[in-house]
Amino acid sequence: SWQISKVITLDRPLTAPAGISMDEQGHLWVFFGSGKYISDVDEQDFSTNYFVGIKDEYWEDGDPSGGPSYSLNDLFDATNVTVMVDTTTGEATVTNVVGLRDTTFDVFEEYVQENYHGWYVRLSSSERVLDHPLILGGAVLFTSFIPTDDPCGFGGLGYLYGVFYKTGTAYSKPILGVESGVATTKLNIGQGMPSSPSAHVGTGEGATALVQTSTGEIVQVSMPLPYRVKSGARIWRAVTF
Numbered sequence: 001s002w003q004i005s006k007v008i009t010l011d012r013p014l015t016a017p018a019g020i021s022m023d024e025q026g027h028l029w030v031f032f033g034s035g036k037y038i039s040d041v042d043e044q045d046f047s048t049n050y051f052v053g054i055k056d057e058y059w060e061d062g063d064p065s066g067g068p069s070y071s072l073n074d075l076f077d078a079t080n081v082t083v084m085v086d087t088t089t090g091e092a093t094v095t096n097v098v099g100l101r102d103t104t105f106d107v108f109e110e111y112v113q114e115n116y117h118g119w120y121v122r123l124s125s126s127e128r129v130l131d132h133p134l135i136l137g138g139a140v141l142f143t144s145f146i147p148t149d150d151p152c153g154f155g156g157l158g159y160l161y162g163v164f165y166k167t168g169t170a171y172s173k174p175i176l177g178v179e180s181g182v183a184t185t186k187l188n189i190g191q192g193m194p195s196s197p198s199a200h201v202g203t204g205e206g207a208t209a210l211v212q213t214s215t216g217e218i219v220q221v222s223m224p225l226p227y228r229v230k231s232g233a234r235i236w237r238a239v240t241f
Helices: 040-044 057-061 105-115
Strands: 019-022 028-033 050-055 082-085 092-095 118-122 134-136 139-147 156-164 186-191 198-200 207-212 218-223
Touching: 019 134, 028 139, 050 139, 092 105, 134 198, 156 207, 156 218, 186 218
Parallel strands: none
Antiparallel strands: 019 028, 028 050, 050 118, 082 092, 134 139, 139 156, 156 186, 198 207, 207 218
16 A cells, blocks of 8 residues: 655745656656745745755655655755866766765766665746756756746746756757757756757657647757667567568
8 A cells, every 4th residue: 555755855946846757766856946936925035946856765665654755964065066078078077066076977876876865956036946857868957947036027927947857957969959068958948938858769768858838839948869769670570471
């Protein structure tokens, strides 16, 4: 029988559904963002919100009594981590990691997995997550919104994030591209409140993310993915009659 247990304590409002995925070891991951935008009063809320990716120890242990509850202190702070990419060689170097010197992405990923139960990204002032994320091919895609701070104004700005599901940072092969040698994790997608991202996977590599804003505009962003998600033949068997 199912029993409810608390995974994490986070002193922020949650109004958007979480997304879930499983890693190669069969561990369940839960991804969600905080924040709300229910009334005009929320436009003047400049509190810090977060996007969180946490490995659910309850699922991993299979203990019916429930697993431990965590706080942000148990998670890796991915907010200021930078992934530098040499566009000539394709090599990636990870910097600004507390407790770790500049290193390769593989070493960084292992460091996060061995020392933390997940990760979080601290959003900008007044920024909030209002819809559920999309997890696809090792990428976590989510949108955020910053309302205008003008009491007489209308609307605000929407953003699209693309991070690696195990670290909360850019991937070694950047999902949202590279700018001046730095892997991008956040794109300004213009005016209006954004929807949850959806994605189209075609015959080529990667995928196309699609986000519709409250202005009616549909934003499309082509991106590579950490893992292959294309459908294709898994096995071939010749049958002779």
